[in-house]
Amino acid sequence: MPVIKLSQDFITHRLQCPDSKTRIEWCDKDLSGFFIEVRSNRQGQGTFYYRYKDINGKTCTQKVGRSSDIDLAEARNRAKALRAEVALGANPRADEKADKAVITFDDFFKDHYLPYVRPRKRSWDRDEELYRLRIKAVFGSKRLNQVSRLQIQTFHSELLDERLAPATANHHVKLIRHMLNLAVEWNMLEKNPASRIHMFDEDNKEERYMNDEQLGNLMEVLKTDSARSICQIATFLLATGCRLNEAVSATWPQVDKDKRVFRVAAKNSKSKRMRPVPLNDTAIEVLNQLNTEGVYEHLFINQKTKKPYVNIAKIWDKIRTRAGLPHLRIHDLRHQAASNLINSGSSLYIVQQILGHSDPIITQRYAHLSMKSLNDASDSASEIIKGAMEKKSAAMVRTENLKN
Template sequence: MPLMQLSTGFLDKIQCPEGKAKVDYFDMSCRGLMVEIRPTGRKVFYFRYTDFRGVQRQIKLASTDDLSLDQARKKVAALRNQIALGQDPFALKTEAKQVPTFAQFIADQYMPFIMSYKRSWDTDASILKNHLLPRFGKRYMDEITRQDIVKIHGDRKASGAAAGSANRLLIMMRYIFNLALKWEVPGIKTNPCKGIPLMEENNKMERYLSVEEAQRLYEAVCKSENTMLKFIVPMLILTGARKREVLDARWEDFDLGRRAWRIPISKSGKARHVPLSDGALTLLATMPRKTDCEWAFANPETGKPYVSIYYAWNTARKSIGLSDVRMHDLRHSFASLLINSGRTLYEVQHILGHTQVKTTQRYAHLSQDTLLAAANSATTALGAAMMPPVMLAPVSALPAALRA
């Protein structure tokens, strides 16, 4: 390993001695700088040093065709400065090679994790597929900056999406990077989303169904090719439950004797109980039930909960000119009817399963005793529109077979 005063002229002329696989020359003017000469004529700069544990390390810089001698010396000086500051260039380079791309992290770690506990993981998958992966998929995780996050957040709003839709991108990216930090993913030292504010959402203009609209909607879902839609939609509006809560409901969750529906895992992560009004009980009594199927609103073709009912729902609402009505608006309509029936915010909060009263307060402007009576108030107001005549009869008046 000859020690030489490297020069541009020397590098141009030097050749690997015949019979040798390679020869290394160290620079007298720059400690650690080395040039490797191969029989093929290829010449490559390296930086060689001893790390904090006494292990000799070697980092490839570049070919002499791509890096001048002066540039190589400056690069080595910068690496030696890193060492002086307590950083190991070899460890940093090794870590950099381990940093996953955004797409790799999502596929290998994020999706398997959320699918293990999150019922609405398909919503995450949709947001990733349509918005985040096209923008960041090929980028390494440590390359995604705060400016990148601010831009996609703003771009989503500028595209015409609601502030809430734009905020969902920011919220998901924040969660993704928090997990990356928690799991000590190589290269992730900070969360680029930290401190980026959410856009103000205007949730005051909620969409509420009128009785006439509810009647038309019920007629439309009864005509749907999805034979369960005529039960799912009324259940949503008669209980104020969330879509996924209804789709994932098991027969064992319903205690008809106590007139209660236990939702094992709600949005808050805790179990909650929904009072079953006369209309809801009657609906359950008139639904088809297979003895070997545990799911109340199962897809008849699979015997399992629907992954999505969007197509059937969208077809039904568009057929009657209600394309602006979202499925979640059925929950809003239920809440508005409770308030207009004179129920308190406390009652509405508990029926809807809101963990914070401020979430329920969006309905306070509509108007101003038991939870069951509150639920029946809503059922009475919309029952005639959302159910056929047999379902309007009191539970006690139903045939014994339906009350069983």
């Protein structure tokens, strides 16, 4: 280990390893413990190190940087900073080893997060999809303690550049935050860098309502299209206001035709509570058309697979296009059911109970639809006032005539 006065000229022009050695350490005369290592297979290049003793007297070596990345002055400054840390009782090498012991984001997701949420969260497969499609590429190889708040915020903003909706972009960050919250809870991370990151404003109250002509066109297609099972599912959704998952998961034991009620199971309900849904004539008609009662457990069965439906998107796209409603989403049938209820005079409270909203604030999105019913009621009151005024005027005219 030759000791010399390291200079930038030496680093640039004379950094060599003797032919008789595989490696050599050129130690700095001015800064004790500071040296540059050169290997025989990388002549002209080296790696700066700082050697020190920890509080137990053990000799440790901490990498400072490569000569190809930093110059001598920067390397010496870093070594001096390490010397100051050691003087205060720190152990940079041990800290580095501890950091490397922290598992990667990908390992945490696969080995800890997914096993935890699978039995606890019905939508865990959606979490897996969000992670696999976008989160893994950005954070998967990073260790948990290498993920920073700035990185998450940048990722959040870039999702909008990919033309994702604000609500969808928020779902990604919410998943990251949930994961890191669990890591903190399980003492695998000191603090969560995703906490208190502001979400984008979400305008997720877009509903597409059909007028009478459009509803008539849709019903004509639902009555005549050859994809009978999908048409029956759509008609059932329109009649009951159920969510698609609630309908395709429905079983015959949940249906009571005599009492005209369908009881949505708690495991299939978004509120995680059993919810009774009244069955009107249209819904009963759909149930009577089904040929699955007594044969299958579920109401709606895919005749090809003999199993409940999982995805009806492709067939629904053909149906709505044929009806002249290419932008009508399957979930819009639920909104249409709410619209039909309100326009027939039902209160927001009744709509809340039928749709199964846990919070009345959610039902308030349909408040603008109830204005027609309110206006009709107001017009009725106006007619009463007008009638009373007309009667008063007629009485006054009669009185005047009698005086004359």
